[in-house]
Amino acid sequence: MFLEERRNKILDYLDKYERVSVTYLATAFEVTKETIRSDLNELALQGLVQRCHGGAIILRRSLQATLITETGDNFEVLLQRLSNQRKNHLVQDKGKNMQGKVCILGSFNVDIVAKVERFPKGGESLLALGSTLGPGGKGANQATAASLAGTKVHFVAKVGKDQFSQFAFDHLSSSKIHSFTLYQSDTEPTGNAIIYVSQQDGENMIAIYSGANTTITDEEVAAITTDLSDANVLLVQLENNFDATLNTIKLAKTLDIQVILNPAPYSSDALACLEYIDIITPNETEASLLSGIEITDLASAKEAALRIVGLGAKRVIITMGSRGALILDGSQFQHIPAFPAFSVDTTGAGDAFNGALAAAIAKGQTIAQAATYAAAFASLAVEREGASNMPQHQQVMTRLSQR
Numbered sequence: 001m002f003l004e005e006r007r008n009k010i011l012d013y014l015d016k017y018e019r020v021s022v023t024y025l026a027t028a029f030e031v032t033k034e035t036i037r038s039d040l041n042e043l044a045l046q047g048l049v050q051r052c053h054g055g056a057i058i059l060r061r062s063l064q065a066t067l068i069t070e071t072g073d074n075f076e077v078l079l080q081r082l083s084n085q086r087k088n089h090l091v092q093d094k095g096k097n098m099q100g101k102v103c104i105l106g107s108f109n110v111d112i113v114a115k116v117e118r119f120p121k122g123g124e125s126l127l128a129l130g131s132t133l134g135p136g137g138k139g140a141n142q143a144t145a146a147s148l149a150g151t152k153v154h155f156v157a158k159v160g161k162d163q164f165s166q167f168a169f170d171h172l173s174s175s176k177i178h179s180f181t182l183y184q185s186d187t188e189p190t191g192n193a194i195i196y197v198s199q200q201d202g203e204n205m206i207a208i209y210s211g212a213n214t215t216i217t218d219e220e221v222a223a224i225t226t227d228l229s230d231a232n233v234l235l236v237q238l239e240n241n242f243d244a245t246l247n248t249i250k251l252a253k254t255l256d257i258q259v260i261l262n263p264a265p266y267s268s269d270a271l272a273c274l275e276y277i278d279i280i281t282p283n284e285t286e287a288s289l290l291s292g293i294e295i296t297d298l299a300s301a302k303e304a305a306l307r308i309v310g311l312g313a314k315r316v317i318i319t320m321g322s323r324g325a326l327i328l329d330g331s332q333f334q335h336i337p338a339f340p341a342f343s344v345d346t347t348g349a350g351d352a353f354n355g356a357l358a359a360a361i362a363k364g365q366t367i368a369q370a371a372t373y374a375a376a377f378a379s380l381a382v383e384r385e386g387a388s389n390m391p392q393h394q395q396v397m398t399r400l401s402q403r
């Protein structure tokens with residue numbers, strides 16, 4: 001059982017019985033008393049329980065728990081309750097500090113990467129020049145990027161019960177990501193991606209099996225209310241079941257949180273949520289599909305951006321690889337040129353851009369400042385092998401200062 005799962009179970013127990021001893025929990029979970037003490041101390045630090053001699057008593061179960069019980073897990077009722085509470089000032093104001101906070105609901109995949117001299121043709125077998133197995137998934141990569149960009153991140157994902165779930169847990173635990181909720185599916189395996197990276201230009205080809213990423217339930221979305229409520233920005237992509245993504249977006253809007261949608265990989269589902277989105281960040285392919293306008297240059301990218309706003313999005317950033325990014329904010333266009341880079345692996349360039357963008361927006365930067373920071377961040381990411389291999393904030397500042 002994951003540490004977080006155990007802590008949630010402790011809270012559930014306390015909800016029901018209000019008091020518990022260390023000895024009881026250690027026996028029930030088959031762990032040492034020391035482990036339980038550290039769980040209770042952490043929960044006490046989060047203000048969820050109060051330590052007492054030999055155990056803990058319930059102090060305050062989070063807002064989320066009360067809402068879930070009271071609403072019988074009905075998502076629309078939950079949104080209505082939150083909205084009423086906001087009107088009556090019962091929902092705590094976001095702890096907006098200098099650092100900001102980004103909440104990301106997204107995918108975790110295991111990336112199996114083969115470095116090849118060139119992409120194989122159909123029916124052809126090629127010898128790879130190298131191969132790695134590592135953490136990936138757009139959600140996890142973006143969470144890593146946002147954390148390294150210097151903001152607090154809460155990441156929500158779902159994996160299977162296979163050997164890769166422990167891999168996911170260990171990766172997230174040892175990463176810079178501040179906190180995470182990792183659900184486990186009984187039926188689907190951890191998502192994976194088979195990736196070819198060509199030596200010729202660092203370009204990639206990817207086949208994704210989403211697995212557990214597409215099994216997030218309404219109840220699991222409702223359970224992140226507390227972690228979401230003090231975030232400045234929610235960042236989502238399209239690698240999860242869309243109903244979960246849409247519900248999280250609606251939850252964020254009810255809590256008055258800015259929403260950034262990276263509509264990747266493309267799905268027409270994106271069109272169904274544009275009205276709730278503050279910033280949409282398609283790449284050229286996704287923007288062409290969303291708008292029906294084929295992007296070949298800056299002029300056609302501008303047309304596509306206008307069309308996407310016409311469809312309901314508030315602000316658009318079209319990322320255009322080494323051609324940089326185009327912002328449409330109101331009626332104002334701004335082109336952010338790419339920072340010169342020696343590209344070795346472009347896998348995750350979009351993730352680097354989106355994570356860094358969300359972090360900078362959460363810290364209070366303007367969209368143009370944030371996109372410039374994100375472009376510098378992504379230019380460093382394409383110089384590194386591996387989709388989740390992101391640069392440090394200080395390196396980004398140095399690159400920015402060189403422009």
Ligand code: ATP
Pocket residue numbers: 264283284318319320321322323324325337338339340341343346347348349350351353374375376378379382
């Ligand atoms: P991927 O799907 O490979 O993760 P993407 O297609 O979503 O990437 P891109 O538009 O290729 O995203 O890249 C995102 C941003 O990263 C660009 O807007 C740009 O700022 C930066 N970038 C990408 N490729 C390069 C490059 N070769 N040199 C410098 N910057 C780059």
Ligand code: RIB
Pocket residue numbers: 107109110111135136137138141192193206208239347348349350351387388
């Ligand atoms: O954007 C790159 C990511 O897309 C990879 O890590 C892969 O897992 C897929 O989700």
